[in-house]
Amino acid sequence: MRRADEMAVSRLRAFEERCRQKGLPVTVQRRTILEEVLRRDDHPTADDVYEAVRARLPQLSRTTVYRVLETFVYMGLVRRLRQTKAARFDRNIDRHHHLVCSRCGKVIDLEDRTLDQLPLPKRKLQGFIIEEFSVRFSGTCSDCQQPKE
Ligand SMILES: [Zn+2]
Ligand SMILES: [Zn+2]
Known part of the structure; x- marks a missing residue:
């Protein structure tokens, strides 16, 4: 399987x-x-x-x-x-990150161990407790890079 x-x-x-x-x-x-x-x-x-x-x-x-x-x-x-x-x-409930196309809105999963280990901010965060994080990159997907006819 x-x-x-x-x-x-x-x-x-x-x-x-x-x-x-x-x-x-x-x-x-x-x-x-x-x-x-x-x-x-x-x-x-x-x-x-x-x-x-x-x-x-x-x-x-x-x-x-x-x-x-x-x-x-x-x-x-x-x-x-x-x-x-x-x-x-x-559907992916494990830690991962996303590439988001700012033109069509497509969301693509990105697994990246280096990003998983980003250092969390050390300074005080107004009492905020961080429980998890994920990184979202915005840009243009490969479909939206094709010239439109
Ligand atoms: Zn797109
Ligand atoms: Zn995802």
Whole structure:
């Protein structure tokens, strides 16, 4: 199995386990939405997920997709990225960084051990306690560098 497939299988198992613990039913809706997010590495918005699964789940509304995604964030199954215009959801919950295209908004994962070890600021931060960090680079993706016809 590819690494992404293994990740999806173990995350789906964790999902079922946590639903059981919290007494939440494992619905087809929730499972389909989670599978969709785990399948993609493009950090989809709630709308992207909705568009991708609506054919399979005709009863589904955008609001439900948003609420289900928020539940997954709460359960620690996916992450929410806040630095982008619309909230995007990230299947990668390990430490990593992002390249964000300022033209099309594409978000690309960047794993970089050197960035992981950036020294944290030593001075006082107005009482703020840093729990984690990630670096976001903005620029132009390869698609947006192609001249438009
Ligand atoms: Zn772009
Ligand atoms: Zn990411």
